[in-house]
Amino acid sequence: MIQLINTLLIGITAGSIYALMAIAIVLVWRSTRVINFAQAGMALLSTYFGYEAMVHLNSFWIALPVAMIGGAAVAAFIELVFMRFLLKRSAHGAISGVAPIIATLGLLGVIRSLTSSIWGGQDVRIVGPVSNVGYSLGANTLAFSPLKLLILVTVIVLVLLLSLLFQKSNMGLSLRASAFSPEIARLSGIRVNGVRTLGWSLAGASGAVAGMFQTVNGNGSFSPDSIEFSLLLVSGFIAAVIGGLDSLVGAVIGGLVLGLVISFVLMYINSSLFFIAPFVILLIVLFVRPQGIIGAKAARRA
Amino acid sequence: MSLEVSQLTVHHGAICAVNDVSFSVKKGELVAVIGSNGAGKTTLLRTLSGLNKATHGSATWNGHNLLHSKPERIVRHGVSHVSEGKAVIPELTVSENLELGAIWRKNKKESSASKAEITAIFPRLGERLKQRADTLSGGERQMLAIGRALMSKPEILLLDEPSLGLAPLVVEQIFQTIRDLATSMGLTVVLVEQNAMGALKIADNGIVLNLGKVAVTGTAQSLIADPQVRAAYLGY
Numbered sequence: 001m002i003q004l005i006n007t008l009l010i011g012i013t014a015g016s017i018y019a020l021m022a023i024a025i026v027l028v029w030r031s032t033r034v035i036n037f038a039q040a041g042m043a044l045l046s047t048y049f050g051y052e053a054m055v056h057l058n059s060f061w062i063a064l065p066v067a068m069i070g071g072a073a074v075a076a077f078i079e080l081v082f083m084r085f086l087l088k089r090s091a092h093g094a095i096s097g098v099a100p101i102i103a104t105l106g107l108l109g110v111i112r113s114l115t116s117s118i119w120g121g122q123d124v125r126i127v128g129p130v131s132n133v134g135y136s137l138g139a140n141t142l143a144f145s146p147l148k149l150l151i152l153v154t155v156i157v158l159v160l161l162l163s164l165l166f167q168k169s170n171m172g173l174s175l176r177a178s179a180f181s182p183e184i185a186r187l188s189g190i191r192v193n194g195v196r197t198l199g200w201s202l203a204g205a206s207g208a209v210a211g212m213f214q215t216v217n218g219n220g221s222f223s224p225d226s227i228e229f230s231l232l233l234v235s236g237f238i239a240a241v242i243g244g245l246d247s248l249v250g251a252v253i254g255g256l257v258l259g260l261v262i263s264f265v266l267m268y269i270n271s272s273l274f275f276i277a278p279f280v281i282l283l284i285v286l287f288v289r290p291q292g293i294i295g296a297k298a299a300r301r302a
Numbered sequence: 303m304s305l306e307v308s309q310l311t312v313h314h315g316a317i318c319a320v321n322d323v324s325f326s327v328k329k330g331e332l333v334a335v336i337g338s339n340g341a342g343k344t345t346l347l348r349t350l351s352g353l354n355k356a357t358h359g360s361a362t363w364n365g366h367n368l369l370h371s372k373p374e375r376i377v378r379h380g381v382s383h384v385s386e387g388k389a390v391i392p393e394l395t396v397s398e399n400l401e402l403g404a405i406w407r408k409n410k411k412e413s414s415a416s417k418a419e420i421t422a423i424f425p426r427l428g429e430r431l432k433q434r435a436d437t438l439s440g441g442e443r444q445m446l447a448i449g450r451a452l453m454s455k456p457e458i459l460l461l462d463e464p465s466l467g468l469a470p471l472v473v474e475q476i477f478q479t480i481r482d483l484a485t486s487m488g489l490t491v492v493l494v495e496q497n498a499m500g501a502l503k504i505a506d507n508g509i510v511l512n513l514g515k516v517a518v519t520g521t522a523q524s525l526i527a528d529p530q531v532r533a534a535y536l537g538y
Contacts, residue, residue: 170405173401173402173405174405176391176393176394176398177402177405180392181391183353183385184385184389184391184402186353186372186373186374187351187353187373187377187382187383187385187451188402188450188454189374189377189405189407189454190406191374192374
């Protein structure tokens with residue numbers, strides 16, 4: 001029983017972090033129709049920003065917004081000076097559809113080697129703001145700590161804020177309208193280019209939180225070659241696809257499903273299947289429901 | 303207050319879609335632009351709203367240059383374009399589609415038309431504010447598209463084939479509303495239509511386009527009476 005509860009708790013916490021990463025991928029997809037493989041690289045760079053803030057100011061609660069703002073700025077910069085130009089140049093021709101996606105793979109490499117050359121290859125540490133020692137339940141210790149609770153609550157608050165922004169604000173209406181129909185958006189007076197940059201910035205901030213939490217939820221240390229960030233990229237991407245790629249709600253569901261499945265596989269089947277499980281889920285979803293869990297049409301509401 | 307188009311020429315690649323077109327529309331006037339498929343009607347409208355780029359000529363509304371300007375800027379000069387094919391966003395609700403039309407004014411805290419004003423014109427939209435636009439009938443979608451454009455309180459409305467794919471009774475209703483908008487609100491309207499007879503019946507003046515060139519212009523009545531126009535475009 002305690003093992004089942006622990007498996008669920010581990011899965012939900014990890015899944016909430018994957019959900020943030022999936023949200024980042026969905027936001028970029030919706031605003032520019034690009035699958036951004038550089039998202040994990042951007043999250044890595046943002047986590048280094050957070051690390052620098054920790055070193056100098058020694059507060060996680062300052063480091064987190066620093067990482068978010070840094071991540072948003074990096075994303076805006078990439079969209080403004082790189083992707084916009086690239087999308088315009090590669091709009092026609094044989095590889096028009098894939099050129100931007102391949103470019104993001106290149107970008108991932110550039111960001112990783114950039115972080116390596118600035119911060120070196122060895123591990124650095126970020127310490128979470130609260131203890132990662134599990135709560136005790138009678139004689140047992142739960143795999144759920146104050147830190148995991150904090151991660152979960154923060155993710156829930158961020159997702160609620162984001163969906164409020166999308167559903168209730170003019171900015172959200174601009175973001176949705178520009179994603180669904182750039183032409184009607186422009187005819188309605190929306191500066192679609194600016195809205196695209198905004199979409200990337202939100203993605204950058206979301207990915208930054210995922211990077212920070214992924215690090216403290218693990219053993220607290222990370223480097224440009226951390227397996228944590230590879231896992232974040234793979235999981236975020238797969239969660240986004242499971243969720244239909246177009247939906248924030250789908251991204252959250254996809255993240256949680258993935259987190260739970262990985263957790264159950266680890267606990268009940270075999271820990272060597274750790275890296276294979278997400279791909280198997282991806283294949284099953286693509287075979288059974290290629291439009292994702294949330295159907296393509298319903299997806300676009302949120 | 304007038305729309306002045308002079309020697310306007312627009313190319314799609316090597317093809318000349320609009321060729322040396324000149325005309326003017328005064329405030330409060332309803333002008334029908336008719337012509338067969340491929341006559342350049344849609345290209346003409348899309349150029350006036352900044353979606354297409356002109357190769358040559360000039361176009362101004364109240365002295366504001368409409369060429370070499372982006373659509374999101376042109377709408378700020380009071381020019382609202384309802385593009386072809388029921389221009390609504392199906393994934394958004396009726397209410398959100400309407401809000402979209404006023405969004406640039408709202409962002410600047412300028413006054414825009416209220417949803418109540420629009421639903422007074424199109425009562426059926428009022429009953430469906432919370433529904434997604436893709437649950438609407440074709441006629442309702444067209445009303446929503448026009449309603450969205452009206453939300454920005456435009457001075458001139460560019461309408462691209464509002465009758466397309468609609469039942470005759472609905473077409474009549476929408477044409478009547480367009481006429482009322484021009485008469486009662488003093489709105490200037492450029493109405494592009496394949497349904498030449500329906501458009502000329504409500505228009506003050508008409509322009510016949512043929513292969514990108516102005517073939518005939520005149521009052522709507524004179525065009526209806528013109529034997530050549532009747533034979534070629536009105537079908538009798």
